[in-house]
Amino acid sequence: MPEIIEPRVLKGFRDYLPDAEKARNSLLTRLESVFRSFGFVPIDTPALEYAEILLGKGGGETDKQVYRFTDNGGREVALRFDLTVPFARFMAEHVEELYLPFRRYHMAKVWRGENTQRGRYREFMQCDFDIVGTDSASADADIVLVIAEAIKALDAGEARIRINHRALFNRFLSRVGCLDKSVSILRSVDKIAKIGMEKTKELIGAEVGKGIADEILSFIEPEKDFEATLGKMASFCARGDQEADAARKRIQDVYDIVLAAGSADYLSLDPSITRGLDYYTGVVFETFLNDLPSIGSVCSGGRYNELAGLYTTRSLPGVGASVGLDRLLSAMEALKRPLARESLPQVLLANIGDVGEVELHRVASGLRSRGISSEVFPEPKKIAAQYSLAQKKFIPYALLLDRSALERRVLPLRDLEQRTTREFSNLDELVNFLEAAKA
């Protein structure tokens, strides 16, 4: 006998067993349906690309985590570590074959050799959606509206999309003479939820002095409503500052559109939202579930000036966001929204043994042609084992077709949870009952 190889996956990788995979599929299907309702179209790019394309700028933190190697043709290649870089390359390469504004979504796996001690996986799925080729409030608002509709479609309860505009913060910092320190100030502000107000003030104070730190903390404090907060933020900028005025108008326009579209309840202006990455140039946003704020933002993004500057001289401004799939999946679990139980087989045709498989398949086929998914147990086996399979697959009913039922021309349906059996006199009656039970 040959030696057995121990079956195992690499550290940081995992299999998706049926329940986990079904939950992920259900989530993606619902998101996809929202994306499509707004005119977003799907694309796909290769998992493997030239290392030079993926790592362009190079030297960053991500660099060390990238899976890269030399292929059999001597090319330096790498597995993609996000969906943004391949999308930039994609747009630069195909913009002439496409149309602008281009709205795409992309749901696909990425790979990062991260430290697994933080509970991170080295293979995970990302879900990005963007509108490229327009710098407009309409496109900014569409991204916000997609997020709001996605939250509704997932039945994830109330949620808050916290929006801000990079330029308002920067113009304020410019007035107080701290624009050169904006990156580290934004980073400190970003920590406020984690380290608290006082500690944040100390951090900033050490850098720019207590007076300005007080002003910054006052700037990022939200007022009673959207309008009031926006007015306050604008008042912290210099009078006649055109860039600040444009930013204020953009935020106002986005709000007006979201209000008209009926989703203003989901939107709030939060001057403390900055997003760490420095490539955002306009609106930025994060999304928190009211019932589970602690899991962090489930969808974040913002506006960027140049998507594909590394690969083309063509200007491609855009706005987009990324869904935190793993967070959302945990959230749905915690909120008791069992995504995995969707689209199960509805009936197990039990194999009692005194009726042949031909008869079972005849009935199963009749059920399926009437829209009822049905699984035939392939061999006679103890009924307990068959019920156990049904239970593990969340199949709610078993059809107990035996010789006696065939002779009496009835279809006995077992409700596996209630442990009751009901007889139907024909397939149509049975189907009507099962259709009603679905709803």
Place this chain on the structure above:
Amino acid sequence: MPEIIEPRVLKGFRDYLPDAEKARNSLLTRLESVFRSFGFVPIDTPALEYAEILLGKGGGETDKQVYRFTDNGGREVALRFDLTVPFARFMAEHVEELYLPFRRYHMAKVWRGENTQRGRYREFMQCDFDIVGTDSASADADIVLVIAEAIKALDAGEARIRINHRALFNRFLSRVGCLDKSVSILRSVDKIAKIGMEKTKELIGAEVGKGIADEILSFIEPEKDFEATLGKMASFCARGDQEADAARKRIQDVYDIVLAAGSADYLSLDPSITRGLDYYTGVVFETFLNDLPSIGSVCSGGRYNELAGLYTTRSLPGVGASVGLDRLLSAMEALKRPLARESLPQVLLANIGDVGEVELHRVASGLRSRGISSEVFPEPKKIAAQYSLAQKKFIPYALLLDRSALERRVLPLRDLEQRTTREFSNLDELVNFLEAAKA
């Protein structure tokens, strides 16, 4: 200005632009719905695994094509080159957490560094479905039934699933004393469609003599119907050969089930179907579209005795098939079934410029909440450019909301193909029209 990196993908890899990706998605969604209606559940496994796991036996033709490398942790890893090997590892690892029979489907990418001159891609998607943990006619038949239902769901016209049983062929070869040459004989028979009857007879004759070659060619000639062909095949085996009798009974049982389930029109017994791979031990099958036989089999598979022998001592017999996605996609294209046009945005809200985006988004949101997918053009632009975008996205209608329409309280809908405009007096009327247009 930094140097521009030329945007390009690796040789043998490709991007999926929206139409291609939508077509692939539509195909997968339809297949998935058929799989689920038979109780199949989805799983997923990592793209990257230990090279030892994936290449177990090693040394084969596939071996050279595998993308393998040493990761940053010094592990020998490889990208999966099919979905069968990871599934075998998966079953060996998780069988205790699962249930038997286990029906799974897996639709995912695989990678092979193949010679691209043959028009092959180095990254492509596979779609496998199997029933593991049972050696029964019922499971064999279920695979055939899934294929038949998939062909129907895809509206791919008439098709023929050609089935055979490895044991019948082998028992016949045993009787004529050629079992030891079965692999090369099966390989010659497999070429019959390509090289023709005479050439095949010559090939086999050179190996086993003309008399036996004649018998083999006579054996693989189908008779007028399923029953007659099966009878002929059995008559070529030795009398009282129990293995041959069991194989004959299995084929008959599968046929009876498929007949009862209403799909016998799709099934034919073809003694010349052998499948090249030697791990099949029972039924084998290939599927051909009647309207496009030249593209080859669009779904092939068979029964195997041991799925996971490399990784476990537990016996896991199974039956399954693999869908030829790229072939099916080409076929759908050739058969003028434009999968990409499904689930398009239905309406483009044109941006004429004298009505603000707020109003456009209000209407778009009203349409979406009534089930009509709608895209807002984000900025005022020449109407020709907006129509051009609609055309490229297959959006059939444009709503031309301008100041005059607002004042007259009408909703002017442009049929972009007919080039006619029709006015509706409220949203519900518009929605009714669009719903009717969908069907």
